[in-house]
Amino acid sequence: MKKFINDPADVLAEALRGIQAAHPDLRVDLDDRVIYRGDATRAGKVALVSGGGSGHEPMHGGFVGVGMLDAACAGEVFTSPTPDQMLAATKAVDSGAGVLHIVKNYTGDVLNFEMAAELAAAEGIRVESVVVADDVAVQDSLYTAGRRGVGTTVVLEKIVGAAAEEGADLDAILALAQRVSENGRSMGVALTSCTVPAAGKPTFDLPEDEMEVGVGIHGEPGRRRVPLASAAEIAKLLVDPILADVDATGPAIVLLSGLGGTPLIEQYLMFGEIAPLLERAGVEVKRSLVGDYITSLDMAGIALTVVKADDEMLRLWDAPVVTPGLRWGA
Amino acid sequence: MAGDATTRDLIGWIERFHDLVREHQAELTELDSVIGDADHGSNLARGMDAVVAKVQADAPTTPADLFKTVGMTLVSTVGGASGPLYGTFFLRFGGSAGAAEALDATALGAALRAGLDGVVARGKAAPGDKTMIDALTPAADAWDAAAASGASVLDAASAARDAAREGRDSTIPLVARKGRASYLGERSAGHLDPGAASTTLLIEALADALATS
Numbered sequence: 038m039k040k041f042i043n044d045p046a047d048v049l050a051e052a053l054r055g056i057q058a059a060h061p062d063l064r065v066d067l068d069d070r071v072i073y074r075g076d077a078t079r080a081g082k083v084a085l086v087s088g089g090g091s092g093h094e095p096m097h098g099g100f101v102g103v104g105m106l107d108a109a110c111a112g113e114v115f116t117s118p119t120p121d122q123m124l125a126a127t128k129a130v131d132s133g134a135g136v137l138h139i140v141k142n143y144t145g146d147v148l149n150f151e152m153a154a155e156l157a158a159a160e161g162i163r164v165e166s167v168v169v170a171d172d173v174a175v176q177d178s179l180y181t182a183g184r185r186g187v188g189t190t191v192v193l194e195k196i197v198g199a200a201a202e203e204g205a206d207l208d209a210i211l212a213l214a215q216r217v218s219e220n221g222r223s224m225g226v227a228l229t230s231c232t233v234p235a236a237g238k239p240t241f242d243l244p245e246d247e248m249e250v251g252v253g254i255h256g257e258p259g260r261r262r263v264p265l266a267s268a269a270e271i272a273k274l275l276v277d278p279i280l281a282d283v284d285a286t287g288p289a290i291v292l293l294s295g296l297g298g299t300p301l302i303e304q305y306l307m308f309g310e311i312a313p314l315l316e317r318a319g320v321e322v323k324r325s326l327v328g329d330y331i332t333s334l335d336m337a338g339i340a341l342t343v344v345k346a347d348d349e350m351l352r353l354w355d356a357p358v359v360t361p362g363l364r365w366g367a
Numbered sequence: 368m369a370g371d372a373t374t375r376d377l378i379g380w381i382e383r384f385h386d387l388v389r390e391h392q393a394e395l396t397e398l399d400s401v402i403g404d405a406d407h408g409s410n411l412a413r414g415m416d417a418v419v420a421k422v423q424a425d426a427p428t429t430p431a432d433l434f435k436t437v438g439m440t441l442v443s444t445v446g447g448a449s450g451p452l453y454g455t456f457f458l459r460f461g462g463s464a465g466a467a468e469a470l471d472a473t474a475l476g477a478a479l480r481a482g483l484d485g486v487v488a489r490g491k492a493a494p495g496d497k498t499m500i501d502a503l504t505p506a507a508d509a510w511d512a513a514a515a516s517g518a519s520v521l522d523a524a525s526a527a528r529d530a531a532r533e534g535r536d537s538t539i540p541l542v543a544r545k546g547r548a549s550y551l552g553e554r555s556a557g558h559l560d561p562g563a564a565s566t567t568l569l570i571e572a573l574a575d576a577l578a579t580s
Contacts, residue, residue: 112447113406115405120442144546148451176552233405235406236405257402257547
């Protein structure tokens with residue numbers, strides 16, 4: 038393992054110190070491992086709290102700021118944060134207008150946020166939750182953990198963050214969050230595994246001439262392993278399952294995220310393959326974002342997210358945002 | 368009465384579980400890297416380090432206090448799915464113990480059952496889903512059967528340990544339906560479930576602690 042670390046056990050604590058040093062407009066609670074906006078929540082504004090395992094940067098801490106999240110709880114690498122972190126964040130950002138928990142659909146995240154919401158409710162804070170489950174690589178069923186939450190989370194945090202900034206109430210925020218969640222689909226592919234610092238070696242072995250189709254963002258293997266293909270063929274492997282899963286025709290916000298170890302030049306090359314496939318299928322790419330937004334440590338791979346968007350979602354997408362990870366319009 | 372598990376014995380259980388988790392940490396992480404996300408061993412070890420430190424500091428005098436401390440510490444230090452699941456197990460286990468100062472075979476069986484029910488309620492898994500339930504359910508069943516036939520806590524614990532091991536091994540051919548391994552679908556078959564493996568360590572630790580008490 039070659040990494041820019043001191044001790045595998047200190048990676049998260051030391052990275053949080055670096056985030057504080059790089060972004061003085063944020064407040065990082067190093068004990069609770071929560072990243073907050075520097076200013077207190079405006080009275081009457083619904084607060085947005087997200088969080089999850091670390092190793093997906095810039096998500097979630099990089100999306101804290103004006104027009105997006107009020108707080109993000111950082112768990113250990115690929116491990117959900119704990120209920121006491123989430124409770125501390127929820128109490129700190131509630132202005133009295135209530136708090137929305139934005140949760141990615143993983144067993145650990147869901148269980149810990151559930152416990153935190155129960156604890157917050159016991160303290161008189163109104164908490165609603167949206168669970169993002171957009172990964173079409175996972176067969177959904179009543180009898181499984183369901184689909185994973187991936188790229189749609191980023192789009193949701195941006196859109197809902199803008200609505201909260203405009204003063205929408207918690208009911209409206211929850212309805213909007215569910216609408217974004219229901220309209221988003223994602224699919225990922227990996228050329229390499231990733232290396233969790235505490236494990237010290239790649240999570241899985243992937244030969245030079247093979248790739249994993251349908252990977253998540255935790256180094257868990259995908260649904261199938263196939264021979265390495267050309268960019269044009271891989272683009273189809275990403276687009277087809279999304280279009281087969283949902284009627285995505287009409288305006289859409291499209292995110293192509295690198296998984297941490299893929300150069301931007303390849304990401305743009307892939308977007309050049311993907312955009313025409315989408316347009317040909319009737320998906321109007323109204324807004325797009327290409328880059329490392331939801332990553333899996335050092336995994337070479339990309340994930341495509343398509344969110345079918347109405348006028349309100351597009352307007353909120355364009356609204357000002359000032360965070361380390363997304364910044365425009367301000 | 369002689370032979371009942373005292374708070375001291377139960378602290379011994381927790382310490383022995385800590386030792387076993389440390390001993391098998393790499394193995395648990397290895398199992399988790401095959402069908403999960405390669406962190407089960409390190410997360411549980413971090414949680415049990417904190418538990419042992421907290422139990423030493425608090426020096427609980429009843430089983431209920433002990434398991435409340437263990438459960439809350441796991442919930443607040445482990446994260447992932449194992450934090451709430453193991454935490455809920457111990458919180459319910461302690462709740463079942465009530466004000467008793469020592470637990471006989473029947474009371475320990477009831478506590479084990481309460482813990483199991485808590486894990487099922489929190490995680491919504493059923494037997495055969497390839498989870499910790501697949502080791503814990505047969506363990507609780509074997510404990511109850513032994514206790515009903517008048518076995519000592521030690522004999523009941525041995526029966527539960529054997530049943531947990533069998534249950535753990537039964538997860539190998541299963542296709543995971545809960546947790547992160549479920550994303551693999553059919554590819555999860557052929558591998559031991561890391562949660563069932565660590566749960567078996569938990570029951571082995573109980574049998575070990577009672578044998579040396």
